Amino acid sequence: MPHSTFKRTGTLLKLELRHDWLKIVLWLTGLVGLMAAAAAKFGGIYGTQKEMATIATTLKTPAMVSLLGPFTAKPPYTTALIYGSEMMVFMGLFTVMMNIHLAIHATRSQEESGLTELMLARSVGRQAPLLAAMLELVIVNGLGGVLEALGLQAAQMPGATAAGNWLFGLGLAAFGLMFGSFSLLFAQLASTSRGALMLSYGFLGLVFIARMGTDVQNPDLTWWTIFGWIEKMELYTNNTWWPVLLMLAGALLGGACAVALAARRDLGAGLIAPKPGRKRASAFLRGPLSLLARVNRTSTIVWLLGLVLLGASYGSIFGTVGDLVKTNPVLGKLLGGAAVAAANRAVVLAMANKLAVIFVVVATIPAVMMILSLNRDEQKGLLTLMQAKPIGRLRLALTSAGYGLVVGSAAFIAAIWGMAAAGQQSMTITITLARFMRSFVGYWPALLVVCGLAMLLAGLLPKWQSAIWIVPVYGVVSLYMGPLIGLPKWALKLSPYGWVNKVPVAAVNWGTFGWMTALGVVLLAVGLWAYRRRDLLMN
Amino acid sequence: MTEVVAIDHLTKRFGKFQALKNITFTIHPGEVFGFIGPNGAGKSTTIRILLGNLKATSGQATIFGQSVWTDAVAIHKRIAYVPGDVDLWPNLTGGEIIDLLLKLSGQKHTARTDELIKKFDLDVAKKARTYSKGNRQKVALVAAFSTDAELYIFDEPTSGLDPLMEEVFQQEVLALKAAGKSILLSSHILSEVERMCDRIGIIRQGESIEVGSLASMRKLSRSTIHVQTKQPLTAIATLAAVHQFKAESNTKAEFTVDSEAVGSVMDQLSSLEIVQLQSTPPTLEDLFLRYYNKEGEADATQHV
Structure with a gap:
């Protein structure tokens, strides 16, 4: 390989960093802030051995193991130990998300916008943009890792050691870098940024779900899921460093494959060659709605199937979760048959409630993406021809919002259905699908409100529309971590997801349903009105 | 309508x-x-x-x-x-x-x-x-x-x-x-x-x-004229309607004429005994460049 292949990587890297600095600062502030804030808080809430023993029992339940990874520590517990097991998988997930976005943005998105072509016409090596993207990931992850470690050092949790703190920070860095380099690899396979993003998230979803399964069934198998490597560092006990080396090796391998594949493909194309298509449109393709459905066909199918799978993977552990006798034989003898069944039922329903939050937040993603795509497609010029047709702007916007809502709702139903179907297979007690669907009815207005907020931003402040992602991210963080880190009640109510009562444990609160739905509709309407009366975005 | x-x-x-x-x-x-x-x-x-x-x-x-x-x-x-x-x-x-x-x-x-x-x-x-x-x-x-x-x-x-x-x-x-x-x-x-x-x-x-x-x-613009006459063209160069006068010799020249004055300039030319004459109406490009350059000139004077 001639060395000119990488010429001017440094210049491109500087350009990249200058272009992305705000994004990087926001991500790192969020990640480091979350870690340091939780660490500072943990010392206060898990002070005594008794408190720690209680939370350890919770963390050992299959439901928590499936979400946060196995709790392998032995007493005596320390705050740092509890913190390590609660935060590892969670922080890993967010770090990976940051890396996926940065990686795809630095490669595919720039290629799509024609920037790469412009740069390559200069005295710039052909692989320089890819190498610059890799270096950007190394810098961002490295910086994040160091800041996280320093944050942990500053928090001075009881039981925390410098070795553990640095392992946590740098482990996350290596973990993020590995998935980032996988995304660089996916960016070579797909032919659009959207495709690359979908492949990256698909892969993340797959390994995460696999990790859930192996953690609950047999943690030794977790080694094979890649995502599970982050759990194997044994933070604050043995502090094992070699999973970090494994991750770095994975990062190198991913990066090397990306470089090799990039050398084999044309600019702007993927490795999967496009086939010739239809010469005439089908009768189905006839208006804005069917166009949207056609253009987003693959991604819609992937979302629906993905959520069925996500739901099913959680449902499949219901049998284990809802078997209190197995976890606590004494309790079984004490309670007797009928009471045990009722208790098992309560445990499963409580878990279904927690899961509903996850499902609705994940289902929000495709819905909000559709709404935001209105402005994005417009800026790309995709709607120019459409806007000269006898289709009102209101109709166009309503179509995007409506399609998004339908896909989001369908994805949410798919997840609950998957969970119920798999759950019913694995449980000895019966809980009907209708009972599980209370989650859907209960949380659906939250989906609507977030979609309404997205439309409002898209209509009023199109430049800031991406800020909507704060809502679902905050929603899941606050509702999951909130109770563990002792967030005040009002903080849980900051996102619409926190306004819903405990369905399906409780019955649907129709009052809440009513006013939330009304609020969602009003937000949507104001957003549509604002969109209609402003200038379109032109490039 | x-x-x-x-x-x-x-x-x-x-x-x-x-x-x-x-x-x-x-x-x-x-x-x-x-x-x-x-x-x-x-x-x-x-x-x-x-x-x-x-x-x-x-x-x-x-x-x-x-x-x-x-x-x-x-x-x-x-x-x-x-x-x-x-x-x-x-x-x-x-x-x-x-x-x-x-x-x-x-x-x-x-x-x-x-x-x-x-x-x-x-x-x-x-x-x-x-x-x-x-x-x-x-x-x-x-x-x-x-x-x-x-x-x-x-x-x-x-x-x-x-x-x-x-x-x-x-x-x-x-x-x-x-x-x-x-x-x-x-x-x-x-x-x-x-x-x-x-x-x-x-x-x-x-x-x-x-x-x-x-x-x-075109009426608002100028036509280009190539002309050769028997008698000297010196008088033509001084006419108000004639611009960009370029003499190749005493009796041969190229210049532009305001469109509304083409008739009177022609009369003058024929009195000088025309040997050869070619008149080109302005193309759209000429018009366009003229409007465009006008702006340039205006800018230039403003800067002085």
């Missing part, structure tokens, strides 16, 4: 930037109107206001007598549009997009559509992401030409086409003209405008600076 397009003192401001200062012109029914001006003059902004994509800051703009902002949907039923930068849904084929665009206008794929696909030599089975700029433009052109509309708006539609396709485009525009359709053609290719347009509007820095037929514009 109402005008097809009527624009009156149109202005548009983007924040602090005044994109349009004063645009005024009309398009009569059955007319091909050429819309020219340098890059950044505001042609596309004007067209986007006409399409109801941008809201005018002040002034009036109507198509078929209806407001372009409030009645956009009703107007769009009767127009066809081809943008300069055509972006298509990457995972649809050209054929699918043509059919979709026709359906969105409430029309069908006809034999005429097939004929146009053949004429423009377009492979409609390819996905749009593999198309070059020219091919993407062809998709939009085929869809527009096979749409039965009353007004056709073309915004630099041939910037990516090769000369052969450019010729097909001109044929199709002339066919529409023959069928009595109205056309707004924004273009940088002045020969194209000169050949097809009945009237022309020139804009510069967001202002209409000239609207009229090419003939009437």
Whole structure:
């Protein structure tokens, strides 16, 4: 390989960093802030051995193991130990998300916008943009890792050691870098940024779900899921460093494959060659709605199937979760048959409630993406021809919002259905699908409100529309971590997801349903009105 | 009879930037109107206001007598549009997009559509992401030409086409003209405008600076004259209507004459016994450059 292949990587890297600095600062502030804030808080809430023993029992339940990874520590517990097991998988997930976005943005998105072509016409090596993207990931992850470690050092949790703190920070860095380099690899396979993003998230979803399964069934198998490597560092006990080396090796391998594949493909194309298509449109393709459905066909199918799978993977552990006798034989003898069944039922329903939050937040993603795509497609010029047709702007916007809502709702139903179907297979007690669907009815207005907020931003402040992602991210963080880190009640109510009562444990609160739905509709309407009366975005 | 397009003192401001200062012109029914001006003059902004994509800051703009902002949907039923930068849904084929665009206008794929696909030599089975700029433009052109509309708006539609396709485009525009359709053609290719347009509007820095037929514009301009006479031409050089006088010899010269003074200058020349004479009317390019340079001169004097 001639060395000119990488010429001017440094210049491109500087350009990249200058272009992305705000994004990087926001991500790192969020990640480091979350870690340091939780660490500072943990010392206060898990002070005594008794408190720690209680939370350890919770963390050992299959439901928590499936979400946060196995709790392998032995007493005596320390705050740092509890913190390590609660935060590892969670922080890993967010770090990976940051890396996926940065990686795809630095490669595919720039290629799509024609920037790469412009740069390559200069005295710039052909692989320089890819190498610059890799270096950007190394810098961002490295910086994040160091800041996280320093944050942990500053928090001075009881039981925390410098070795553990640095392992946590740098482990996350290596973990993020590995998935980032996988995304660089996916960016070579797909032919659009959207495709690359979908492949990256698909892969993340797959390994995460696999990790859930192996953690609950047999943690030794977790080694094979890649995502599970982050759990194997044994933070604050043995502090094992070699999973970090494994991750770095994975990062190198991913990066090397990306470089090799990039050398084999044309600019702007993927490795999967496009086939010739239809010469005439089908009768189905006839208006804005069917166009949207056609253009987003693959991604819609992937979302629906993905959520069925996500739901099913959680449902499949219901049998284990809802078997209190197995976890606590004494309790079984004490309670007797009928009471045990009722208790098992309560445990499963409580878990279904927690899961509903996850499902609705994940289902929000495709819905909000559709709404935001209105402005994005417009800026790309995709709607120019459409806007000269006898289709009102209101109709166009309503179509995007409506399609998004339908896909989001369908994805949410798919997840609950998957969970119920798999759950019913694995449980000895019966809980009907209708009972599980209370989650859907209960949380659906939250989906609507977030979609309404997205439309409002898209209509009023199109430049800031991406800020909507704060809502679902905050929603899941606050509702999951909130109770563990002792967030005040009002903080849980900051996102619409926190306004819903405990369905399906409780019955649907129709009052809440009513006013939330009304609020969602009003937000949507104001957003549509604002969109209609402003200038379109032109490039 | 109402005008097809009527624009009156149109202005548009983007924040602090005044994109349009004063645009005024009309398009009569059955007319091909050429819309020219340098890059950044505001042609596309004007067209986007006409399409109801941008809201005018002040002034009036109507198509078929209806407001372009409030009645956009009703107007769009009767127009066809081809943008300069055509972006298509990457995972649809050209054929699918043509059919979709026709359906969105409430029309069908006809034999005429097939004929146009053949004429423009377009492979409609390819996905749009593999198309070059020219091919993407062809998709939009085929869809527009096979749409039965009353007004056709073309915004630099041939910037990516090769000369052969450019010729097909001109044929199709002339066919529409023959069928009595109205056309707004924004273009940088002045020969194209000169050949097809009945009237022309020139804009510069967001202002209409000239609207009229090419003939009437020529009247305001100067013809170039090459002449050889038997007697010396010295007296001619001093005439007020004569400019840019370049003498090749005592009896041979090239100069420009104000169009309204051509007759009187000719009289003077014939008294000097003409040996050879060649008169060239100004081309649109000359007109355009003259308007353009005027601005340059004005700027230059301001800076001094």
